[in-house]
Amino acid sequence: MTVHDSSAPMLDIPAARRLACDLIKPLTATETLALARSLGRIAAETVTSGRALPMRERSAMDGFALRLADLSPALSLPVAGTIAAGALAGALPTGAALRIFTGALVPAGADCVVPVEDCTEEGETIRLSARPKPGQHIRKVGSEQPLGGVLLRQGTRIAPQHIGLLAANGIARVRVLRMPRIALFSSGDELGGKGPAAIPDSNRPMLMALALAAGAEVDDLGILPDDLPAITARLKALAGRADIILTSGAVSMGGRDHLRPALEAAGGQIAGWRVALKPGKPVMFGTLGASVVTGLPGNPFSAFTGFHLFVAAQLATLTDQPLAPLFAHPARAGFDWARKPGRAEVFPIRLSHGEIDGVPIVQRMGEGSSATLFPLAEADGLGFVPAETTKVSFGAALRFMPLGQRVF
Ligand SMILES: Nc1nc2c(c(=O)[nH]1)N[C@H]1C(S)=C(S)[C@@H](COP(=O)(O)OP(=O)(O)OC[C@H]3O[C@@H](n4cnc5c(N)ncnc54)[C@H](O)[C@@H]3O)O[C@H]1N2
Numbered sequence: 001m002t003v004h005d006s007s008a009p010m011l012d013i014p015a016a017r018r019l020a021c022d023l024i025k026p027l028t029a030t031e032t033l034a035l036a037r038s039l040g041r042i043a044a045e046t047v048t049s050g051r052a053l054p055m056r057e058r059s060a061m062d063g064f065a066l067r068l069a070d071l072s073p074a075l076s077l078p079v080a081g082t083i084a085a086g087a088l089a090g091a092l093p094t095g096a097a098l099r100i101f102t103g104a105l106v107p108a109g110a111d112c113v114v115p116v117e118d119c120t121e122e123g124e125t126i127r128l129s130a131r132p133k134p135g136q137h138i139r140k141v142g143s144e145q146p147l148g149g150v151l152l153r154q155g156t157r158i159a160p161q162h163i164g165l166l167a168a169n170g171i172a173r174v175r176v177l178r179m180p181r182i183a184l185f186s187s188g189d190e191l192g193g194k195g196p197a198a199i200p201d202s203n204r205p206m207l208m209a210l211a212l213a214a215g216a217e218v219d220d221l222g223i224l225p226d227d228l229p230a231i232t233a234r235l236k237a238l239a240g241r242a243d244i245i246l247t248s249g250a251v252s253m254g255g256r257d258h259l260r261p262a263l264e265a266a267g268g269q270i271a272g273w274r275v276a277l278k279p280g281k282p283v284m285f286g287t288l289g290a291s292v293v294t295g296l297p298g299n300p301f302s303a304f305t306g307f308h309l310f311v312a313a314q315l316a317t318l319t320d321q322p323l324a325p326l327f328a329h330p331a332r333a334g335f336d337w338a339r340k341p342g343r344a345e346v347f348p349i350r351l352s353h354g355e356i357d358g359v360p361i362v363q364r365m366g367e368g369s370s371a372t373l374f375p376l377a378e379a380d381g382l383g384f385v386p387a388e389t390t391k392v393s394f395g396a397a398l399r400f401m402p403l404g405q406r407v408f
């Protein structure tokens, strides 16, 4: 019995995910990017602050900077001038206040800022409504960020807040991991042609979109024909030129399902085939030179599911990201369902408006067909039931993963 005999036991989902990820060698190559182009990339170095912030005392309010000791018992002071944001502050004259704006440098000698709304202005004099506290509304040196503090930790996916923080520190470039590279194929002579037997290729644009959303670079290599020598030659030419060679279709057991023999003929190895999963059973995991080859089933919902369960995990492993737990969100069934046990099942779900004990009630979409994406049009997530489940009753506990978020 070889790993690709149909008599070989099917992998369960955790084992298949482990196997898929164990084939991956995490990326080490890096590149340096302008900060504005780094969104979604993985930091390849830890960046620490070369300065404490603020570097000098600044006002936290629009108001008046003054010295407490200068205040008369009547709490009034003349206003000797204005410090605008961005202007150098100079020194506070004795016995006077200076008008100040939020973010402006506090003048030497001032020990508090009084907000405009806590003063009455009478010509060029202010009267305070209460005695200010020492240091009030002054952003102290280093109070917002210490010198040497971590701004961006190696391995972090760069988000808008990191870009803002690095910019605030005057940092314009950042070193990141290179993007994972996916070479993408569809397969099947029925795809993209004309005539009544032809169908549009929906998997390739969908998988491309999923891969891009997961932060990969995609090389769109078109459609493989139902022809063993042709597939073998295309695979051979690609060996080692992508991190993941991702295909859909031609992976089951019909006479036209050439992917597995083609991979072996091209010099690759099959590491695993068939998962106890509906849809997506015939998924294949292999290697070809330095590339990993992942063959998703051709049925579009099977390909969609396979990407979420396996390819997303492989991309996470490539970029050294932790694997998100699958189906981490609790739900309650808003339906009754009798099913055949044996394979774990993934199905589109829609959140309904109700909840039971604070847990959302979900509706199952579609009739369990893997040949259509139609039920996904209005789905909010993918629901899950384990292999042994024979019956789901209204109100039963389920788990789901939301769609429309990062896929890892
Ligand atoms: N005798 C058996 N037949 C099938 C089995 C089985 O165990 N024994 N498994 C079924 C299951 S489950 C699935 S899933 C499919 C997967 O088969 P393949 O991965 O070999 O895919 P194909 O046969 O090439 O295609 C299946 C189906 O999907 C359509 N397709 C393929 N590529 C695309 C694309 N890029 N865009 C849109 N649609 C696509 C294709 O036309 C077929 O209709 O096998 C079952 N059969």
Ligand code: MOO
Pocket: 277, 278, 279, 280, 281, 282, 297, 299, 302, 370, 371
């Ligand atoms: O394994 Mo198939 O993907 O059920 O349709």
